[in-house]
Structures are given as structure tokens and as C-alpha cells.
Amino acid sequence: MAQQAKNYKQMSDELNKLIEWFESDELNLDEAVGKYEQAMQLISEMESHLKTAENKVKKIAVKFESD
């Protein structure tokens, strides 16, 4: 769980860096498209990471409710 949380944090840090880049003045389209794609990819990964975590939590909760 600690390992996964760290991974999520790493992804989150990376995403923040990308967003910061977009907020700076220099605009290089090719770079922007590349970084945009990278950011979107990260967001999808983070979403599925969260979904997995949620399912896992719900499954654990159900498992221990029965006793």
C-alpha cells in the first residue's frame, strides 16, 4: 500500500511539472503536443490507479464485514 501510494505520488508530481510547463511563456507546439499527450496518459494511469485502489478497498471491506 505504501509502495503504491508513493507511485501515485510520483505520477502526481510528474503531472504537476507538466502543467507548470504549460503555464510558462515559451510555446513550442511539437513539445506542447508531446507534453499534452504525456499528461493525458498520466491522468489515465492515475485514474485507473485510483479505480483499482477503490475496488480493492471495497473488496476488503466486504470481506471483513462478514465476520
Added chain:
Amino acid sequence: MEGIVLSPSDFAALLNQTLEMAYPVVTIEGELSNFRVSKNRWVYFDLQDELASIKFFGTVYSLPGPLEDGMKVRVSGSPRLHPRFGFSVNVLSMTPAGEGSIKKAADLLAAKLQAEGLFDEERKRPLPQIPEVIGLVTAAQSAAYADFIKILNERWGGVEIHLIDVYVQGASAAPQIVRAIEYFNALSRLPDVLVITRGGGSAEDLASFSDERVVRAVAASRIPTLVAVGHEVDVSLAELAADLRASTPSNAAQLVVPHRRETIAGLGVAKKSVFEVVSQRLEAERRANREGREYLTSQVLLLLKNLQNNIISTRKLMSVLDPQAALKRGYAIVRKGGHVLGSIKGLKGGDRLGIQLADGTINAEISGK
């Protein structure tokens, strides 16, 4: 004898010899007067009636307890002519006589023992809840003995009873009861409780149970004591000195052991209440556990929800940052020689430019500026 001349000592010896032959022991009852104790050891008094007064001499050990002038007492002793001090009766034993005197003597003794603290509540020890061995001091042939054993067996079985058969009234009762108490207290394995009992009787019958020696032996017992003398009015002094008193021998049996039925019922109640306490405790723990678990789950899910909400806002932000989206809204990116132009500075007519729109790039030439 007329012709024989005797010395005073010879005469005293001769008279004493005669007295010893004729009256080895006499018992005289009369009113006590001139009672005094010398050096805490020697006792002098007279017994008198309307016509006569007889001198007595004895030791404090023969006294039944504290005495006062005017009391009626019965004294057994040997008449003697002392070569120096004259006639007296040497006291062997003495007891108060008549209801009034017995009561008076008992009151005096009670006051004295009370002052010594023999009856103090603080001295009372609790009796064991369920004794294994009972030391019993009573008359084996008495109804008291039969009642005690009967009630005891009705209530609780398997108690070991060691009986010492004693007189419970008369002159030998007190010394026998004292010896019985001392015997039990000298055993290597002490009984758990001593029961000293007899049935009811007249004040005179019960006198042994107020005898100073008996009262002191009861008070001195290392074994907790229960004294029961069946009677209605006065409490004997031995009962006051005992750790616990009972009104009758049957009552003594009731106090010395619990009733098996009550004990079993008590155990049932205890079992039930222990079960209830444990169940309640378990249920409380289970509930706390469940609540803790639910809280934890909801906290984790809340955390996940927050992170998901963050992602949704980031997605919205990203749609603003998407360069393609700008092109779709009609904006274009203009390049010259592969570099994106941010300004018209440095451009002149005839320069070739690339113009990127949403769906493709066109090449153009500046016709004017």
C-alpha cells in the same frame, strides 16, 4: 487429756489433726464481708450470718471472679487453726450463690473484662466461609450436640468434626471447657473454627459460660470461635468474647456452614452474571471494532474520492491547455524556417511561411507588409 500438758504448737497440731479427720472439707454459704486482697495474691474475708462470722483465707486463683462485700457466696475449704493467726478456713473453691449474687458477680466480671477489651468488636475475626474441620466442645449426650450435628448435616456434608466431650455445667465444667479449648489450640493442624455450645438452662446451669477462665480461654483462642448457649435472657460472657455468637446450638450450625442449596443457587447466579458480563464486553468490543472498520473504510474511500475529483479538475485544465483545441477554434500557428513566429518583426515581402490550421498546414508567401 486432762493430765497432759501441751505446748501451744502441740495443741495447734493436735487440733488440726482432729479437724482434718472430722471435717476434711466443709462447704459454707454466707454473706461476704471484710473482703480484701493482699499483694495481688492472698485473699482474706469473712462469711457471716446474723449470729456468726467465720474467717477465710485463700489465694486469688480460687476466686470465681471479682467479688464485693455483701454478696452471697458458697465456699468449700478445710478448717484450720493457724499456730499464729488463729482459726480460719483455707479456701479450695468458691462460687457466688443465689440469683442475686450470681448476677452481681457476673456484672462485676463483665465490667472488668470489658475494660480489658476482651469484648471489643475490633477483636472479632471472620469465620471461614466453609470450614473443613470443626472443633466442637459440648456434652456428647446432650440435645445440643444432636441438634448441632443434625442441622450441620442438613446444610453441608463432609465436614470433619472433632468432639471433646465436656461437662457443660457444675464445678468441673469450666476447667474442662478451658482444657478443651487449649487442646484444640495446641494441635499441629488447627481446626478451622471452634464451636462451644450447650442448650438452655437456669442461670446457675449457665454459669460456667460466664466463668472468667472460660471467657479468657475463648478470647485467647487462635482458632476463630463460635459460642452458642441456648437461653432467652442474658448473654453469657463467653459469647461476648467469642468471634461470633449464636442463640442456640442449631443456630450455631446455621452460622458455621452455608446451606448447600443456597450455595448452589448462588453459583448459578454467579455463572449467569459472569456470562452476561463477558457477553456484554464481547458485544461492546465487536461494535467498537465494526465502527472502527466502517470509519476506516469511509476515510479511505473519501481520500480516493478527493483524488478522483482532483483528476477531474486536472482534465478540465488540460482541455484548456490542448494546443489542438486552440487551432480548432480558428487560431493558427505561423512558422518561418521551422521556427514558430510570435511577432511580425523581421519579416519582409516574399518571405515564405508555413501556416498550421486544425486540419493541416499550408505554405504561403508574404505579399506585402
